[in-house]
Amino acid sequence: MAQKARKDRAKTNTVALNNLHLGSAVVNGLFILFHYFFKTRSIFWWLLVSLPSFVCQFTLERTGRPSYDPSTGALKSSGEDLAAQGLTEYMFDVIWVTWGTVLLVIFFGNWFWLTWALVPAYGAYKGYGLMGAARQLGQLNGMAPGAEGAAPAGNRKQRRAA
DSSP, X not given: OHHXXXXXXXXXXXXXXXXXXXXXXXXXXXXHHHHHHTOOOOHHHXXXXXXXXXXXXXXXXXXXXXXXXXXXXXXXXXXXXXXXXXXXXXXXXXXXXXXXXXXXXXXHOGGGGGGGGHHHHHHHHHHHHHHHHHHHHHHHTTOOTTOTTOOOSSOHHHHHHO
């Protein structure tokens, strides 16, 4: 049963990675073709904005690609789950926002490079939300804001009950 799950994950990861690389080739190829044959767009900004996307693709490739034994063809590792939430999901978001930004730049002009600013803005928003959740957790545990490790107020019986 576990072997079937590993094979299913390997198949799903392979399809997802192949689609990811195909999409990247199409979007970036369109940008290069458009830049050289139709209207000039900023290569500098394209490289700068695409670099995080390329790093995310490389990371997903390294961690998610299944590996097989060369002699027997048996599955050695199914790779990490590319449908996982958290950092993996955020890397896919970075890639998709980058693709959207590149397509907007192709069709509407260089000012749309600013669209990519959504990525760090979203990261800051999520980070602020995590800080708020940590602050609430500290207050639920009886800690006053800014009083790290302070004992909860009240008499000894109340502190034991907490």
